[in-house]
Amino acid sequence: MKIIHSVADLPRNLTGSVGFVPTMGAFHEGHLALMRRAKAENNHGVVSLFVNPKQFGAGEDFGRYPRDLDADAAMAEGAGADFLFAPTRDDVYPTDFVDVVVRGVTDRWEGAHRPGHFAGVATVVLKLFNLVRPDVAYFGQKDLQQCQVIRQMVDGLNVPVRLVIHPTVREADGLAMSSRNRYLSEEHRAKAPLLYACLIEAANAIRSGGNVASAEESGRSRLEQAGFLVEYFAAVSLPGMDPLTDLPGPEGTSAVIVAAKVGTTRLIDNVSL
Ligand code: AMP
Numbered sequence: 048m049k050i051i052h053s054v055a056d057l058p059r060n061l062t063g064s065v066g067f068v069p070t071m072g073a074f075h076e077g078h079l080a081l082m083r084r085a086k087a088e089n090n091h092g093v094v095s096l097f098v099n100p101k102q103f104g105a106g107e108d109f110g111r112y113p114r115d116l117d118a119d120a121a122m123a124e125g126a127g128a129d130f131l132f133a134p135t136r137d138d139v140y141p142t143d144f145v146d147v148v149v150r151g152v153t154d155r156w157e158g159a160h161r162p163g164h165f166a167g168v169a170t171v172v173l174k175l176f177n178l179v180r181p182d183v184a185y186f187g188q189k190d191l192q193q194c195q196v197i198r199q200m201v202d203g204l205n206v207p208v209r210l211v212i213h214p215t216v217r218e219a220d221g222l223a224m225s226s227r228n229r230y231l232s233e234e235h236r237a238k239a240p241l242l243y244a245c246l247i248e249a250a251n252a253i254r255s256g257g258n259v260a261s262a263e264e265s266g267r268s269r270l271e272q273a274g275f276l277v278e279y280f281a282a283v284s285l286p287g288m289d290p291l292t293d294l295p296g297p298e299g300t301s302a303v304i305v306a307a308k309v310g311t312t313r314l315i316d317n318v319s320l
Contacts, residue, residue: 048124050116051132054178058130063090067181067208068128069172072096073113073226077216079126081185084213086127089183094123095132095175097139101146102167113226132179139174146170149199152288156304157192157315160278168193169200176208184208189215189223191302191317195286215316217243223316230312238273238309245269245280246318249303253282253320259291266305275307282320295320 051057066085070078086092096119103109116133123131147169152158158165176184186194194212201208215223221243222228222236231239245266252262259282267280282291284301295301304317 048120048128049130050120051130052134054134054138057132057178058091061091064182065089065091065093065180067175067179067184068092068094069175069184069186070094070096071098071112071226072119073115073229074119074122075216075224075226075228077187077189077224079122080216081187081213082123082126082128084211085183085185086129088211091130092126092128093130093132093179093181094128095134095179096123097132097134097171097175099139099167099171100136101140101143101170102164104161104163107161108227108230113229134178139171139178147173147200147204149196149203152192152195152199152286155288155290156279156281156283157306160306165193165196169196172197173200173204173206176206181208183211185211185213187215188212188319189225189316191285191304192288195288198286221247223314225314227312227314232310235309235312238275239314241270241273241275242305242307242314242316243318246303246305246316249280249282250318250320253291253295253303256294259293262303266303270305270307275309278306278308278313280305280307291320 066089068081068085098112146166148166153165220240222240249262249266267277270277282303284291291301301320302317306315
């Protein structure tokens with residue numbers, strides 16, 4: 048695997064397809080699953096590692112986001128990546144006068160709780176697509192609303208990249224893997240799987256014809272009783288991320304989503320309906 052720090056060193060004219068996994072590093076099995084799939088389904092696997100300042104709000108964890116290039120490089124190589132592109136801030140933002148703003152799907156949930164976050168995500172992903180020029184890009188369902196934002200960006204701007212959404216990879220106890228899980232104290236780590244348990248419970252209730260609002264309410268209150276600070280717990284329709292008001296449609300057309308803080312760590316997760 049080749050580590051590339053400068054845009055000038057990116058490979059050009061590779062023969063065959065390029066599968067691309069954009070990341071912010073601090074790799075875990077979720078990232079590695081995307082990398083293995085990108086390599087398995089393409090001739091070349093390219094991973095980018097860039098902690099994108101533009102997608103962090105004031106008071107968020109940009110400064111303390113875990114950074115360990117050597118460990119990440121070893122893991123990416125083990126997962127079959129051919130290139131690890133770890134650009135500098137100046138390479139990604141030679142100027143900073145242009146943002147990609149996706150309207151509509153960003154109105155609620157993460158978009159409402161993290162103002163500017165999705166403009167930061169859409170901007171950096173389009174930049175990385177333009178730099179890496181992949182045929183296929185791989186994203187995790189863990190960040191469900193992000194997937195819908197990227198889909199809107201690609202469709203809305205005629206971006207010639209095919210998107211693949213990979214299922215969420217979980218710990219044995221159900222906790223969705225996340226770079227931020229390493230912030231959790233032992234006590235909070237023990238509580239964290241309740242997020243997934245509540246999502247499953249709500250999804251089962253809704254699938255079996257239960258009232259959506261009461262499924263949301265019981266998920267929220269069970270989490271609050273356990274000490275979580277719940278930002279949202281909601282059933283939504285896809286791809287628009289609008290609140291689900293009626294019975295869910297065919298499988299995969301809606302989901303239950305949650306964002307909650309345990310201690311100072313903010314966790315998000317979702318399950319398909
Ligand atoms: P990040 O480094 O957090 O920006 O994540 C890079 C990519 O990995 C994004 O597409 C995420 O959705 C994806 N990802 C993160 N955690 C998981 C997980 N537990 N399972 C599957 N994909 C994930």
